[in-house]
Amino acid sequence: xxxxxxxxxxxxxxxxxxxxxxxxxxxxxxxxxxxxxxxxxxxxxxxxxxxxxxxxxxxxxxxxxxxxxxxxxxxxxxxxxxxxxxxxxxxxxxxxxxxxxxxxxxxxxxxxxxxxxxxxxxxxxxxxxxxxxxxxxxxxxxxxxxxxxxxxxxxxxxxxxxxxxxxxxxxxxxxxxxxxxxxxxxxxxxxxxxxxxxxxxxxxxxxxxxxxxxxxxxxxxxxxxxxxxxxxxxxxxxxxxxxxxxxxxxxxxxxxxxxxxxxxxxxxxxxxxxxxxxxxxxxxxxxxxxxxxxxxxxxxxxxxxxxxxxxxxxxxxxxxxxxxxxxxxxxxxxxxxxxxxxxxxxxxxxxxxxxxxxxxxxxxxxxxxxxxxxxxxxxxxxxxxxxxxxxxxxxx
Numbered sequence: 001x002x003x004x005x006x007x008x009x010x011x012x013x014x015x016x017x018x019x020x021x022x023x024x025x026x027x028x029x030x031x032x033x034x035x036x037x038x039x040x041x042x043x044x045x046x047x048x049x050x051x052x053x054x055x056x057x058x059x060x061x062x063x064x065x066x067x068x069x070x071x072x073x074x075x076x077x078x079x080x081x082x083x084x085x086x087x088x089x090x091x092x093x094x095x096x097x098x099x100x101x102x103x104x105x106x107x108x109x110x111x112x113x114x115x116x117x118x119x120x121x122x123x124x125x126x127x128x129x130x131x132x133x134x135x136x137x138x139x140x141x142x143x144x145x146x147x148x149x150x151x152x153x154x155x156x157x158x159x160x161x162x163x164x165x166x167x168x169x170x171x172x173x174x175x176x177x178x179x180x181x182x183x184x185x186x187x188x189x190x191x192x193x194x195x196x197x198x199x200x201x202x203x204x205x206x207x208x209x210x211x212x213x214x215x216x217x218x219x220x221x222x223x224x225x226x227x228x229x230x231x232x233x234x235x236x237x238x239x240x241x242x243x244x245x246x247x248x249x250x251x252x253x254x255x256x257x258x259x260x261x262x263x264x265x266x267x268x269x270x271x272x273x274x275x276x277x278x279x280x281x282x283x284x285x286x287x288x289x290x291x292x293x294x295x296x297x298x299x300x301x302x303x304x305x306x307x308x309x310x311x312x313x314x315x316x317x318x319x320x321x322x323x324x325x326x327x328x329x330x331x332x333x334x335x336x337x338x339x340x341x342x343x344x345x346x347x348x349x350x351x352x353x354x355x356x357x358x359x360x361x362x363x364x365x366x367x368x369x370x371x372x373x374x375x376x377x378x379x380x381x382x383x384x385x386x387x388x389x390x391x392x393x394x395x396x
Contacts, residue, residue, distance in 0.1 A: 002226045004392045005103035010222055011350060012071050014209040019143060021077070022157075023150035028197030028212055034139055035067045036218035039246055040193045042135035044186055045176030047293060049131075056239045058118075058128045061111075064222055065118045066132065068104075072096050078140075079163070093119040109229035134171035138180065140164060142194055189288040196253050205362040207355040213252050216347055221245035223343035228336065231383045234328050240300075240335040245343055247300040251277035254284055278302070299333075305341040307382070309334050320382030336382045345372050346389055353393040369394075 013032030018024075042063065046054055073081065073096070084092060097116055105112040117124050141164055151157050171177045180186050196214035201207075211219075224245035228238045255277055281301070286294055299308075299315065307320040309332040318327070320338040327334050349372045352365040373394065376386045 001106055001388070002223075002230065003103050003106055006107065006226075007223070007350065007389075007392070009068055009071055009100075009103060010219055011209075011354060013067065014211045014215055016071065016074060019147050022147050022154060024143075024147050025198070027200065027210070028194075028214075029143060030209075030212075030215065031067075031070060032215035032218060033197040033212050034143065035063070035070070036212075036214045036246075037142065037190075037194055037197060038132075038135045038139040039063055039218060039221070040190060041138045042131060043243070043246075044180065044190060045131050045135055045138075045174065047290070048174075048176035048179045050175060054131075055125065055128055057235050058125050059132065060225060060239065060242050061114055062118055062125065062128055062132050064225070065115050066136075068100060068115075069093075069096055069119070072099055090120065107226060107229060108232070111226075111229065130171065131174065131176070134168075134174055134177055137164065137167045137171070138177070138190075141168060142191070185288040189285065192253055192285070192288070193250070196249070199252065201351060202364065205364040206360060207351065207362075207365065208358040208360045209354065211351055213249050216351075217246055217249050219347045220248060220340065220343045223346060224336075224340045227339050227343060227382075227384055231324060232328075233336075234330050234334070236330040236332075237323070237328060237334040237336065240333065241339060244300045244304060244335050244337065245340045247297060248304045248340060248344065250285070250301055251281055254280040299335065304337055305344075306337040307335065307339070308337060321380075324383040339382045339384070342376065342381050342386050345375065346386070348372065349390060350393050 011032075013035060014030050016031035018029045018031060018034055042059060046056075046059060073092075076084070097119060100115070101112065104115055144161065144164055148157065148161060168177070180190075193214065196217070197212045199213040201211045201213060201216050221242050222245075225238060225242040228241045233241065255273070286297075289297070299310075303317070306317050307323055308315055308317050309323065309327045310316070311332065320336045323332075323334045323336060349369060352368045355361065355365055356369075373390050376390050379386055
């Protein structure tokens with residue numbers, strides 16, 4: 001079973017401020033935001049690789065492993081961090097793994113064993129690690145493009161700029177990096193995604209820690225992935241559920257976060273909002289992306305909370321339980337929209353729980369918890385009993 005400790009760790013990134021010794025915007029510069037943005041850069045980079053031999057599951061798990069690694073080492077300045085890793089990397093990695101053992105070892109799918117291999121075997125997944133590193137530095141460069149004009153008079157800022165440029169230069173041989181710098185549309189898409197760092201969740205109430213829409217998308221993606229490990233999902237199901245979670249709120253970059261009470265306030269309003277979102281996606285986002293990407297992203301974000309498969313070339317909607325019983329195979333391209341919805345609800349539930357734990361409460365937060373918990377009492381989705389996960393963070 002996924003541990004409370006692991007879920008807590010995922011949320012700790014929302015409290016780790018990046019660039020906190022530079023002038024920077026108040027919002028959008030947490031470790032959680034950075035790791036979420038990095039995943040979108042990685043998605044783009046892998047799309048331009050010349051063959052299909054990449055291990056998709058390793059790319060996802062590698063990003064999760066690196067995120068947990070970074071959360072545990074908290075706010076070490078990058079130059080110091082890199083120097084420590086160069087000189088004492090194996091010892092540091094072994095310490096990290098030992099610290100994370102109780103949180104990660106109970107997760108199914110040999111999750112902890114893979115974590116060990118990823119950190120300790122330098123020859124393991126070298127191609128995948130290269131793409132992940134490139135995505136990391138491109139996301140860092142996006143941040144720095146905002147930090148630099150505000151901090152241009154600070155001591156040593158030119159050296160920081162040179163270091164970031166030098167790191168990215170190591171990956172210029174990758175087709176995706178070349179395309180990123182040559183194709184303004186790809187750059188604009190990733191810049192647009194970056195704006196989701198600046199959009200606040202629960203915008204009508206004060207909350208600690210604040211989380212962005214983009215950070216929330218990563219939490220939902222990781223929870224969806226971990227849930228799918230628990231039900232022994234096939235690799236295609238694991239990847240679809242992760243990316244379905246990662247992309248599920250993408251339309252909000254064009255509409256902002258319309259809170260659930262507003263959506264439910266007038267009959268049929270939710271359908272109208274969905275139609276507006278779909279039109280905006282077609283007009284503003286898909287023109288930025290190669291046409292070969294469109295079908296897959298449509299699969300992730302259209303009816304994002306409905307479970308589906310592809311049968312005889314056609315998208316078919318079904319229940320998550322049906323997928324578990326009949327369609328848990330690569331050839332059916334399964335995606336558990338209901339499980340992603342459960343992860344979305346659990347993430348919101350935990351956001352409210354954490355703020356209340358920190359002593360910041362409101363009617364919106366308490367009613368959010370009270371309304372969500374009953375939805376998962378004695379409820380199984382895709383063969384997974386979800387009530388224990390809500391009980392872990394129960395305030396009702």
